[in-house]
Amino acid sequence: MLMMSWVQQHVNKLEPVAIIVLLLLLGSLIQGIRRGASSSARRLFFFVWEGVVIVVCLVLAAQLANRLSPVVAEWLIKRVRVPLRELSGLEQGWFTLLTSLRDFALLRYGVLFIFGYLLLRAAAALVEPLIERSVESLLRSGREEPADGLKGKRSASRALGSIIGALHGAGRSFVFVALLFVYVSLMPNGWYVDKISESQIYNQAAEWLSPVAGDVLKGQGPVLTQAVEAQFKQILQRKYEIIDYAIPAEIEQAALYVTKDAQTNEDKARRLYDWLGTRIAYDYDKARNYEEQGIWKEQTPPETFDTRNGVCIDIARLYAVMARSAGLEVRVVTGMGADGQGGYGPHAWNEVQIGEGAEGWVPLDATWANAGDWFNPPAFDDTHIREA
Structure with a gap:
């Protein structure tokens, strides 16, 4: 009754955040029932594993970009020289990219961060088959069940699978709301922010997230947005500078x-x-x-x-x-x-x-x-x- 009341309350209000969270929960619950305990446990494990890998790769990529950015800038300063002649369209684009990476720290950091993250994710992908085999060997049953026990076993498996599916859905919902929290924090004047901020589910989750990430994100949105806009304008202007080398x-x-x-x-x-x-x-x-x-x-x-x-x-x-x-x-x-x-x-x-x-x-x-x-x-x- 309580769940039906909550569903009716939020659906009647047509609150998009609540509807998406509800769909994530129901979808994961149904998947858990269909897959059973072992398959649901495997998927939940890899959901958690994927989350851990993403966080670790993001942190390491940020550290890598911080360390490499000044080194790359110094290397480009010594080696990049735009020819004092008329350049072709392809040459203009190439030297615009090189000189922008040389002179604009935010762009350089972003490029290094993305490349570092992709390389780390590729390295993690090499380990995943070993992890997958280990998990499957733990979850695989080595005994065949008697025919008269299969039906009860399947029912129990589905019941446990529904619980695991619900946990999986809760994790997916949390990630979804956390992404909304980051978006609202960094883009306080962004598209649909006012509607997101009206959501009761979002506000409840924000109360939990604020002590963890609020101090890091607070006030960074406008600063980051202005920095990105300013650097984008400078990169566009760099095109004219490259043309002017002729x-x-x-x-x-x-x-x-x-x-x-x-x-x-x-x-x-x-x-x-x-x-x-x-x-x-x-x-x-x-x-x-x-x-x-x-x-x-x-x-x-x-x-x-x-x-x-x-x-x-x-x-x-x-x-x-x-x-x-x-x-x-x-x-x-x-x-x-x-x-x-x-x-x-x-x-x-x-x-x-x-x-x-x-x-x-x-x-x-x-x-x-x-x-x-x-x-x-x-x-x-x-x-x-x-x-x-």
Whole structure:
């Protein structure tokens, strides 16, 4: 009666979480009755075994990715160099992948984690036949039952199988609700989260799970989502950077002329900054069309060089092309820039390497050159917030 009352209550409310849990329980119960004790026990064992293997492989893959990520980054930094020529579509995709793995820690960690997990699961799969044979030998009966005892034996087997099936269904239901808990914790504004949070079963399970995983997951959802979105945008932008490695002769000649008397990388970077800051005008019409009408005109570095006009991303891309022409390592950075009225708006600038290691990279903003010295000033980060 109590079970029928619970079923009627939740089905009448059309609560999806409860209905799925009920189907998992009933399905496992029916399977247990049909299979009997030995077959159900075998399946329950391998269900638990699979869960243990998944957890162990996930933990080991995370540790492996943590250890390998800096090693792989260092290896890629030393060996990956994009050719300064026009690349084919296949080459663009390949170098976009390599440089993204080199520069974007979240992507690199994710790729290493997935490969590590797959390799560990493959290794575990090699052990499973041995485990399976051992379990079957334990469950297999070595004696033949008398004919008059088979019927009672089968009834007892099915009864025990139903109990084991119910335990199997409870395990499946717990895994399902635990996955919902992770989803809601990491994606608090995700699809269908509000409906999931209304479920009584979910809320009861969340009370059990929160002490175990709540502190780990709490607050990570928005941060993780923003990090993934920002890195995805950077990877898409990297495509344009790879395309911009094809340096037109006239831009290369201009860059070499501007930096011909420079003695250091910093001097080269500064001279290019001064040249762009005094010769490329900000295209207010283009910016206004985008802000007010949503009209965006894609512009290549040669177009910016020829027209002497562009917005921040155009100027940053041209600076990158000219810096590479002069032998500098450079990147385009996107994020938010101060608007001078207490707010921030979408912006782009550059970072150029003038020394060794991570400390050798310095920021500059040629778009703002007419408004002051924005070549590695002390307070650069106060007005520029990079996507990260």
